[in-house]
Amino acid sequence: MKREPLCPAFDLDKAARAGLLGQRPAVLWFTGLSGSGKSTIANAACNELHARGKHTYLLDGDIVRTGLCRDLGFSAAQRVENIRRAAEVARLMVDAGLVTLTAFISPFRSEREMARRLFAPGEFLEVFVDVPLAVAEQRDPKGLYRKARRAELPDFTGIDSPYEAPASPDLRLDAAGRSVAFNVGRIIDAMEVAGLLSPPDGPRRP
Numbered sequence: 089m090k091r092e093p094l095c096p097a098f099d100l101d102k103a104a105r106a107g108l109l110g111q112r113p114a115v116l117w118f119t120g121l122s123g124s125g126k127s128t129i130a131n132a133a134c135n136e137l138h139a140r141g142k143h144t145y146l147l148d149g150d151i152v153r154t155g156l157c158r159d160l161g162f163s164a165a166q167r168v169e170n171i172r173r174a175a176e177v178a179r180l181m182v183d184a185g186l187v188t189l190t191a192f193i194s195p196f197r198s199e200r201e202m203a204r205r206l207f208a209p210g211e212f213l214e215v216f217v218d219v220p221l222a223v224a225e226q227r228d229p230k231g232l233y234r235k236a237r238r239a240e241l242p243d244f245t246g247i248d249s250p251y252e253a254p255a256s257p258d259l260r261l262d263a264a265g266r267s268v269a270f271n272v273g274r275i276i277d278a279m280e281v282a283g284l285l286s287p288p289d290g291p292r293r294p
Contacts, residue, residue: 122224124217152173193245
């Protein structure tokens with residue numbers, strides 16, 4: 089029988105750590121096809137938050153797969169485990185008081201809902217970086233779609249493995265028709281509305 093670990097109770101909690109940093113911790117979960125612009129937009133948002141004095145960390149799918157998840161492949165079960173590990177790391181970072189941005193394809197709705205359940209209400213924002221498959225395939229910055237079309241990459245999302253688009257994301261970004269800067273502005277606005285950032289003095293952006 090599996091024995092559940094006994095988690096110790098420490099004196100300093102998430103609220104104390106976040107209070108020291110002067111911010112509300114949360115995770116912004118970027119999801120979308122390969123080539124949609126998740127990492128690019130998340131990186132730009134991270135830079136904007138840093139400029140505003142926020143303590144952040146960006147978890148990128150490619151980087152995580154070179155270390156924490158290097159033992160995993162791309163079958164459905166292994167993709168689920170990849171996201172489970174990433175979500176647990178994100179939870180630890182939020183517990184440390186950080187604003188955490190994650191950029192993972194995370195193709196299955198069930199795994200994204202699993203990730204959401206790890207966080208308190210209001211701490212998880214699902215950000216759908218939306219582009220048509222044709223646009224992502226045309227961009228193909230890593231040449232992955234070309235390899236998938238030649239059957240060199242089995243189980244590639246969008247080609248022979250499904251991407252389940254969010255039915256009701258917290259924020260949908262048009263990454264085909266709008267600029268990175270525009271989408272970063274929408275992220276900042278969404279965080280202000282969610283109470284994760286204090287709005288600046290003066291009129292809001294149009």
